[in-house]
Structures are given as structure tokens and as C-alpha cells.
Amino acid sequence: MKRRDFVTKTSATVFGASLPLSGIRAQNRYSRYAGQTVTFSVPAHPHYDAMMKILPDFTRETGIKVETDRLAMGRMKEKQLLEMAKPQGDYDLGCYVVMWKGEYVAKNLIRPLDPFLQNPALADPAYDIKDIIPVYLENLGLVGGPKGYLAGPGARLYGLPYGAETSVLAYRKDIFARHGLKVPENYAEFAQLLRVIKDKEGIGALASRGQAGHQAVHAWLLHLNPLGGSVFDDEWRVRFNDKAGVQALKFLQEVVATGPAGIAGYGQGESNTAFLQGQAAMYLDSTSLAGLVNDPAKSRIVGKVSWALHPMGTRRASQSGGLGLAIARNAKNADAGFLLMQWLTSKAQDKAVTRAGGAPTRNSTLADTDLVRQYPEFITFKEALKYSNPDWRPIIAVWDKINVQALGVGISEALTGKKTAEAALNDLVAPVTQIMREAGYKV
Amino acid sequence: MKRSPLLAAAHYAMLVGLAVLCIAPIAVIFATSLRQQVDIFAEPLNFIFTPTLENYRAVLQEDKFDRYLYNSLFVGLISTAATLVLGCMAAYGLARFRFPGRRTLAYTTLLLRTVPLAVMAIPVFLIWNEWHLVNSLWGLILLYVAVNLPFTIWLLYGFVLQVPVELEEAAAIDGCGPLRVFTKVLLPLMAPGLAAASIFTFRIAWNEFILALVLTDRHSRTLPVAASLFVTDMGVDWGRVMAMGSLIAIPPLIFTFVAARQIITGLTAGAVKG
Amino acid sequence: MRTPSWVPILYVGPAAAIMAAACLYPVISALQLGLYDWSMGTPWSAARWVGLDAFAAAFSNPRVWSSLWTTLLFAGVCVTAEMLLGIALALALERPVRGTAVFRTLFILPMMIAPIAVGLAWRYMFDAQFGLINAVLGLLRIAPMTWLADPTLAFAAIVIADVWQWTPFVFIMMVAALANVDSAVIEASRIDGANWWQMTTLVKLPMIAHVIAITLMMRLVDAFRVLEVIYVLTFGGPGDSTEILALHIYKTAFVGQQLGVAAAISVLLLVVVAALSWIALRISNPLDNEK
16 A cells, blocks of 8 residues: 555656656647537446536547437447447447447457557557556456456457446445344344344335346346356356255245335336335445435435445355446547547546536545545445456356347246246246257357 | 206316316326426425426527427428328329329328337438438428328318308319319318328427437437437436426417317318218 | 229229238238347348347247237236226116216227326326325325336226226216117017116127127237237236336337347237137128128
8 A cells, every 4th residue: 555655656757747748748639539428328328427527528628529419328328239230420438338338249249449559649648557557457348358248368459447436235234223223234134134124124125126126136136146156057057946045035025015005116227216215224235325325406415325335145245337438439530539438537627527426437436535535425335346246147148048038037026926936047047058058058 | 958057067067177187197297397306206295386497498508409499390390290291192183183193192102101110210311320310300301291191181181071062163164273272262172181191290299209319319309209218227317307308388379279179170080070 | 883993903903002011011020020120220231141030039938928918918908897887887887967068078089188198197196106096095095005116006997097097988888879779669678678788798788798798809809919018007017017018119119129030920919900800800800891
């Protein structure tokens, strides 16, 4: 820590001294592109809503205009696929969900970033890519390595994380104090606590997603990972109906049984709302909630929330995922798009977007004293990132299809009581295997 | 036979009750659009709340509402005009003339009216891409005209039949060419039908969502698609979406209040008379 | 009068051409599309010919059949409810009162509002936490129901939304039909001593049977075209309990990105709808009025 401090302070001085020089270099970097317009595909997501507040600064600093196309996440993918498949498309820069990275690279829709990062005319020497939280960079950006999505030999960088997240436990400290409850450290305590809160406080215990499709699978994966399970084994055969899988699904069923009304149909938005409106005492999901908790327009629990690590099962394994930025292969203004991407993920702008309610992408942002004062939960987040599991879900090209057509339906059936946990998971083995076979896996 | 006042009162009460049921969801749209974010998640039966125009301000100023409005108006008005002109001519042709292929055309038109738009969405997506019509307003107009013609033709067909041929023949004898016969004799007598047809066609073009969703990008987006953007994975922005919904509902509401009689005539013509 | 044979073409031609190009051609293309494997994000030229594989896969997919069943059930329940309610209300309220025009105007409103707005309004009202419906139920001391998260209740929700939107239409048709009934016949039956029930079932209803049949067929065919309201209200969920065929097609195409398979399923929907329309044509053929 000390040495890094020293290095940081020294480089700051050096850079500060050469600021006029780097300023000129910065001008040169952008000047060729001043007047161009970058078309940017963004989702309706709190992090990107925060980004919209700082975006005008980019145009002010560089003269490059930005036009955003804000769509719901599902619609965004469809539009991106459409645009990026044309000979020349509308989008230069696009936001993507981590799950799509394999598919986008397989269909040759996005550009690798190394040529840009190594281009002295474009690359920012002060960028410091190592400062970007490593597990985010790996999870969001690397394609082609082991299993297709992990770091290692063969992996190339195709995107930068922006709006990435891990999972963390948020809870109502006032409710816990009132009943003398202990923050759960492991899943055994967690399971017990659900009933206790529901009985004693009368509101939902844990806000959770539950809606059929991606949402239900995400909620189940949150518990599957710490309990030691996974969707596939190393040979891509399904193993989600083993003991860990069933235990995770049973836990989720209990969450639904002790949750706020309507939880079985919750998407991420409804789950957020339930917690922010005081309908549930705990929240186990994305760190992006931090930006919403203290917003009085959205939250009724300002100042009543404390944060803790994702409870432990047989191991600690919190979620890894979120959103990233990539450059379309058929972009008209690819260079300008890269400049925007670089600017957004730079140290100064990462701090700015976090101040505005977005999610931090860099270690330096998480360590910044002012921001830690504004978001004391960053200390917990930093700890949580240590346990973030890059293999949290199989980011293969057919994962979307498996979610929507098989897992998402089956898990939802277990949550609405139509099937038992064992039956639901066992019934899913055949359809998921079928999809894998059709995609070319030898299972 | 006089009716007991009790029965009359019950009759009236039922009518009022039904009217309330009809209006309730629409009232919800307008009321919610005036609520502040904080109130939207509060007690739903709390009819007393501080109204705010914030949602309307956000909808009108942020994003490109004027562009969407322009697109919707452009598509709505032009497709309505085109559908009316072509539909009227075709209805007249079908009603007054006998020509080979007439039966085939008639039955095909009838069947086309029943095609679910979801069936058309995928082939249209492909074909419009090939013809480079995707993301253009004219592409959308072409589609709406094609999809609305079957219904319009059959609606106007009934009205053409109600105009006695003798009137046209008389006008022809008077020296009117076919065009003048059309404009001087037929159109005035078909006015209610034309009014009904134009309202229905505009309503469909204005309200339509699925095909517009598939075929438009951010330049050619129409209002209903823009409204759907407020429904996201992170939850629904109720205030904004209801404000947008209210704005979208205004033209049909105006039509309804102004031309209710014509609408009903249009609906019931043909079915009831025939 | 003898008109030259090109005159009808002039009148009918433009409309026929547009319908053929932009309506008929896409419908027929759906058949062709079903023979290829085409996924989104790849150019059409890369689509693979798979022959009848997509059709076979679609027809052997239990989800397609369950979706078809859901659609039939939805259409059946909605149309039955709308017809019964519409006829009953028309019989009860056919007598004109003061302000009939106002009531009529209000009754058309549901079907004029954009379906997407309707869907959003109902979604808000059915919300388990903040919805009006549960609030009203709360007044009646009934526990809040998780409308959109329970398969059966969600189905009920989409039925309620559709009944709300289209019962007024049936009502208006029935009122117009009843107004056209020859009052002399009614008087005659009253003189003959028929009570209200007999008069209704044995005289009035048979006299408007034709309109009832037409309205029934119109509603039935239109019930298969419903998509936007359900798209917004439940998007097929929870599970696939409200996934009508049109929505299943949309999801397969634009969410699952399997355009060839979706086209194959849409052929199935087309066949069902065409069969219904053929029946409708047999009942009431507009061209029969001539000779």
C-alpha cells in the first residue's frame, strides 16, 4: 500500500509537471476527430443514467459529439444485432451485457481493443489499464481464453467494463437493531433468518428477482455459486440438478415464500423497488443499488442501510457481471468511439460518474477518500470483489437461449409452486443438453 | 307501457356503473401521469395528491419527443389518406363492376384482413431489409396502407352498395364523366363511411406498436415505441410512461368525442344491415 | 352501360398491387422463411436451407402446442365472456335514456385507446404492491393477490383486460341490431302472452342471430391477433402461462433470435386463423348480397 502510494504520488507530480505537455498531446489526440458524432447504444440502467450527466463534458473537452440511443436491455440487443450485421451500421460504440460477449465475438460483430490501446495517436498514456478492477476487466472484456470466457492463453480484450457489478448483501440496520438480529455470515444462518424476519417484522425478508427467464436464473445462480454448484461440469455436461443445485433452488423457493407480495414475478427493477420502498428487509444483488439507496426520489430508506459480504456456503463466490463497452466492427467512427470509451473509463471520469450515482470501474475510484466518504459501502465492495467468481455463469454463445427457453422457464415453475425443486431441475436436463448439442458441444 | 321509476333508476345506475368501468383505466393513465415519483408507490386509493407536471416536462423535453411526434403524425396522416383514396376506389370497383378475378380479389382481401400482425413481423423484417425500406417512414407507411386496405375496402364496400346505382346513372346522363360522378354523387353520400374509415385507419396507424417496433430505429421511431422504452428491466418508469400514454391517447380521444356517431355507424354498417 | 374492361383495373389495381406486394407477399414469404435457419445478426445470405426441419422441430416442441392451447383457451374464454356480457347488457339497456349519446361515446373509448397504453394501465392496476385492484380488494377485506406472478391469476388478468377493451364493442353491435328488430313482431309476441324470457330467447335473439354470428366471428378472429396488451402486461409470464402463439412467435424471433423457426410457427398460426375465417365466410358472405 505504502509503495503504491509513493508511486502514485510521484507519478502524479511528474504528470502534474508535464501537464501542459500532456494537455497538448490530448488536444492532438482529439483534434482530428472534432466535429464527428459518435452514435452510442445505451441501456436504461442507473449507471448509464448517471453517465448521461457527465457526457456533455466529453463534447466540451474534445469537440466530438455524442448521440445516444437509449433502449431497454432486451430491445438493445436486438437493435445492436441488426445494426452490427449490416455492411455499415448506425452504432459506433455499444454497451453490452456480459452474457453477450461470446456471441458478439463469434458473430464477428465487435473489434478487438489491442490495436486501439497500442495506437500512440489514440491511446492515453495516463490511462493505466491495470487500475481497472481486474476481475471486471476479465469478466467483461476477455474472449477466447479458457472455456471461451476466462482469462488465460488465447484471451483477447474486446471490451472495457462500464457498469460492472458484483453481488453484495444490503440490509436494514434499523430492523436488525430492533430485533437484535445478527448479519448472516453463512447460508445456514441466512436460511434461518428469512423466516425470523418474516414472522417478526411482517415484511418480506429478502428482495429477490423471480421472473421467468433471465431474472429467475440470475437469482438462482446467486445462491448456486456459494453453495458449491455450477451449471456445467468441465466437459460441458449439465450438473445443475445435483445436491448443490437443488439446495440453491430450495433456498430460492424459501426466499419467495418469505418475500414481499409478487416476488415470483420480480425483475431486477421490481426487486430494487421492493427494497428501496421498504417492503423487504434485505437485498442480495448488484452493487449498483448503492447509487440508488440515498436518492430520496427513489428510496424511502435513506440512511437506514448497511452492507455486508455475500454470505458463504461451501465457499465465498459473489456474482461477477454487468455491462461493458465495445466498438462495432462496422462503425463509421470507430476511432472517435474508442476515444469516448477511453475517456469514460479514465480515472477522472470514473470518479465523476461514481459521484453522479454510477458504479466504479477502477480501484483508484474505490479508494478515493471523498468517494468513500460519500459511499462508505465501498469498503465492503472492495472486500467483496476479492471473492467475485469469474466463472459465475457460463458465458457461452447459447447461454441466452438456455436462459430464455429452458432454465428460465423451469426455475420459474419451481418458484410458482408448479414443480418441486428436484423435479424442475431434473426436467431441465434434457432441454439444456439438447440446446448444447445443437450448438456443437459433444455432450 | 310506463316503466316503474325504480327500474328506470336501476337502468341508469347500471349505465353509469358501466361508464365508470370503461373510463377507469383511462383515468388511471391520466392520474398517474400527474403523480410525483414518490406518490406513485404510495397508497393507490389516495386520490388526493399534489399534482405535478414533471413527468410531462421530462417526456417532452428529454429524448426526442418532437421527432417521435412528427414521425407518428407523418405516418398516421399519410397512410390514412392513401388508404382512404385507394380503398374507396377499390370498393367502388368491386361493388360496381364485374370483372374476371373479382371473386378471388374479394376473398383474398377478406382473408388478409384476419392475418395476425405477428405473422407478418418476421417476413416483413426480412423483406423490408432487402428492399432497404427498414428504418424509413415510407416503409412503415407502405406496410400500414397494405395492412389497413382490406378492412377499409370492406367497410366502404357496404357504403357504396347503399348508394343507388340510379343516382350515378342519372348523373352520367347529365353529362358527368366518371370522376365527377364519383366526387359529386358518391363521396357526399358515403361521407359517414369515409369518416369512420379514416378514424379507424388513423387509429391503427397511430396506435400500432409491434410492426413499428421491428421496423424503426431512433430516427423513425413512433410514439408507441417510444412509450415502450420506459418499460425496462430495471422496472417501469410509471410517471413518464403514463405521461407518454396520455399524450398518445389524446388524438383517439378527440376523435371519439367528436365523431362517436360515425364510429358506431361504421362499425355496425354491413353487419347489422346485412 | 358497357365500360371498357380496363376501367375496373384502374379502380381496383393500385389497392390490389399494394396489398399483394406488402401484405400477401410477406404472408407467403413466412412459408418460405420457415424452410431456412436464419439467426439475427447474420446476413440473409448466410441462412442455411433446412427444409422441413424447422417445421418438424416446431410441431414437436411441446411449448408450441402449449402456446397454441393457451391461445385457444384465451380466445374461447374472452369471446364467450364478451358475447354473453355484451348481449346481456344490450338486452338490459337497449331502451334509450337521456344522455344515450354520452354513454355511447364513453363506451367506445376502451377500443380506441392504444393497446399499449391499455396494457400499461392494467399492469399498473394489477401490481401486487401498488395496484388499484388489490387496493379495492383490500377495501373488501380480501388479501392482496399476486396477479402477475401467479399463472392462473395472470391469465385471468389478460382475460380481464381484453374483456374490458372489447365488451363495449359487442354491446354496441347488439344494441344496433336490437334497434333494427321490427317492433311489430315484438308487439305481436307480447299480445300472444309471451313473458320476458320467452320473448328474449324465442323472438329477439333469433332475429339478431345473424349479427351475433358475425360479431362472434369477428371477435374470435381478432382474439388471435392480440399481442400488444399481453406483451406489456405479462410478456408471456409467469413461466409461459400467458404466452399466446403470437407472443411465442415474437419471442422466438426477436428474443431467441431464431427467425426461421419463428416463421415456421407463424405458419401454424396462419392456418388456424385462416380456418376460422373460412368458417366466418361460410356464415356470412358479403358477396352473397348481389346478383
